[in-house]
Amino acid sequence: MTFSYDVAVIGAGFAGVTAARDLSLAGHSVIHLEARDRIGGRTFVGEAFGRPVEFGGTYAHWSQAHVWHELKRYDIGLTRRLAIGRCHWLADDAVHTGTPAEYNAISKPLATRWLADAREWFPLPGDITAADTTAIEKESLADRLDSMGLSAFERDVLSDVMATLVHSESEQGMAQFLFWTSINGGSWETFMEGAGGFPIDGGTKRLLTAINEESSAELRLSVPVAAVDDDGAGVTVTTAAGERIRVRHVVLAIPLNTLGDVAVTPPPPAADMIEQKHPMRTAKIWARVKGEVPAFSANAPAGKHPINSARTEYRYEGDTLVVCFCSDAAAIDPTDRAAVQRALRLFVPDLEVLEVASHDWVGDPYSQGTWVHHRPGHLTGSVPLLRRPHGRIHFASGDFASVGVGGIDGAIETGARAAREVVHALRGDS
Numbered sequence: 530m531t532f533s534y535d536v537a538v539i540g541a542g543f544a545g546v547t548a549a550r551d552l553s554l555a556g557h558s559v560i561h562l563e564a565r566d567r568i569g570g571r572t573f574v575g576e577a578f579g580r581p582v583e584f585g586g587t588y589a590h591w592s593q594a595h596v597w598h599e600l601k602r603y604d605i606g607l608t609r610r611l612a613i614g615r616c617h618w619l620a621d622d623a624v625h626t627g628t629p630a631e632y633n634a635i636s637k638p639l640a641t642r643w644l645a646d647a648r649e650w651f652p653l654p655g656d657i658t659a660a661d662t663t664a665i666e667k668e669s670l671a672d673r674l675d676s677m678g679l680s681a682f683e684r685d686v687l688s689d690v691m692a693t694l695v696h697s698e699s700e701q702g703m704a705q706f707l708f709w710t711s712i713n714g715g716s717w718e719t720f721m722e723g724a725g726g727f728p729i730d731g732g733t734k735r736l737l738t739a740i741n742e743e744s745s746a747e748l749r750l751s752v753p754v755a756a757v758d759d760d761g762a763g764v765t766v767t768t769a770a771g772e773r774i775r776v777r778h779v780v781l782a783i784p785l786n787t788l789g790d791v792a793v794t795p796p797p798p799a800a801d802m803i804e805q806k807h808p809m810r811t812a813k814i815w816a817r818v819k820g821e822v823p824a825f826s827a828n829a830p831a832g833k834h835p836i837n838s839a840r841t842e843y844r845y846e847g848d849t850l851v852v853c854f855c856s857d858a859a860a861i862d863p864t865d866r867a868a869v870q871r872a873l874r875l876f877v878p879d880l881e882v883l884e885v886a887s888h889d890w891v892g893d894p895y896s897q898g899t900w901v902h903h904r905p906g907h908l909t910g911s912v913p914l915l916r917r918p919h920g921r922i923h924f925a926s927g928d929f930a931s932v933g934v935g936g937i938d939g940a941i942e943t944g945a946r947a948a949r950e951v952v953h954a955l956r957g958d959s
Contacts, residue, residue: 533775534558536951537766538746539754539791540782542570543937544925546737547599547944548780548951550744555952559746560774562766564753564895568741571784571896572937574734577886578817580845583732584888585813586900586937590723592713593938595945596736600729603739607727611824611841617876619829620685624876629826639687640717643673644710651711655932662704662909669905670706671698688830690717692837693725693854694902700808702905705934712932724936733937753895756792757781759920777958780947782925786897793922798914802907807928810891811899812858816851816869819881827876831856836872848883863887901928901935908934916946918954923947 538549541563549561567573572586589596589607600606616632618625627635653659670691674684688695695701713719729736741748753769757779766774783791786806797803814836826840838854851873855861861868863885870882890896903912915924916931925947930939 531775532763532777534560534747535776535955536560536778536780537562537764537774537776538780538782539757539766540570540926541565541568541741541748541750542782542784542926543572543737543740543940544927544944544947545570545780545782546740546744547941548782548925548948549746549748550740551945551948552780552951553745554743555948557952557955559744560776561744561746561748562752562754562768563748563750566751568748568750569734569737570940571890571899572733572737573888574732575886575888577815578845578850578884581732581734582815582850582886583728584815584886585890586733587728588723588725589729589937590727592719592723593933593936595933595941596938599736599740599941603736605736605739606730608730609727611843613824613826613840615823615825617825617827618686618689619834619875620689621680621682636686636690637718639679639683640690643677643687644707644715644717647707647710648715650704650707654708654712657708657909657913657931665704665707666702666906666909668703669699670695670701670703673703674698685830685833688833689828692828692831692856694900695831695837696809696811696856696902698831700904701902702908704905704908705903708908708934754791756794757922758792758794759922761920764921778921778923778951778954780923780925780944780951782944782947784896784898784926785901785928787895790894793919795920797919797922797924798917799907799911802904802911805904807898807901807903807907809899809902810858812855812861812863812887812889812891813899814853814855814861814863814869814885814887816853816873816882817845817884818849818851818873819883820848822849822877822880825877827873829875834872834875835861835868839873839876858889858891863889903934916943918950921954923950 535557538561573584756767758765824841837856842852843850915929925943927939933939
């Protein structure tokens, strides 16, 4: 039987570029197919306001083993954001203001109580089978909040705390928040520092480019894949244009919400999760604000304000860049400067927004959503099924990571794992 390549890697986000690099460095012939006209997936350094900005995933941390290993491999560091001086938060229909210490004194006890059982459910977070998670996997964020007997103010403060990571409290599973907390030693603060504390020096594009440049895979951009057919002896990859490519193994490194758009034969496991998709339909908006305004953060509960998290990120040419996260991408037009200004002025009344910029991840056919937060039952039930080889098809994505679920670290983790699996399988084929 004739094969065009040993492996096809489909998708060129962090999972795909890692898998393609590792497989090609192991001496295998690799074709690397990406539907977009760029690498990066849900990380995307674009141009706005006359400078590069991160429209997608951005942050990394030394506690994240896989991304930290890659940063050290290419001698890339991390940078700092502006230190926050004032916090504003919407709770019980009023905006409150204080120092970070004052906000922390109110929010930390609530978050600690909310997540107190994280280590009980995930005593060994590197192995989610170490405890029976059946009960907690039935619980949504809303279920947990409703059960705590909170005042309206307290509930809103807790919603503020998690605002950046929420689209729908009723659709998102509590298990993932507990898991994230457990892998960070039971500390929500530590998790949040890793999730949003330190941008990569030079941006995500710098690290992606370094990984990709070490790969000898044949990279083809603007090539969507329509079908992947494993007949037991090999795999046929069919592009949307009708080209058929015969390979020994495939690494399918695309987001959960797009898996259903590729005809996979035999049908993959976790069919319920693939059909339902994950619920994250959020938005990230950059606002250029006039002048060097005092550094601030702002939070509002999901569903109660168009912008649910905002903070000053950088100074630029005498102005300030503010990054905003919206729990519901449909709640505000990210191209409407005046609408973004009105939303931010709830917290800082005199802000003048000069320009706005964003990328529509929900409408993007190759993402159909932002970072993953799994529905109840999926994190420990369906997701592990996609971490196993499916015949000659191997799945990779931060959406399916065993530790770094939902982030760059998890994408690299799964890309490296898939490459190891394929290298081992190819030895058996020979």
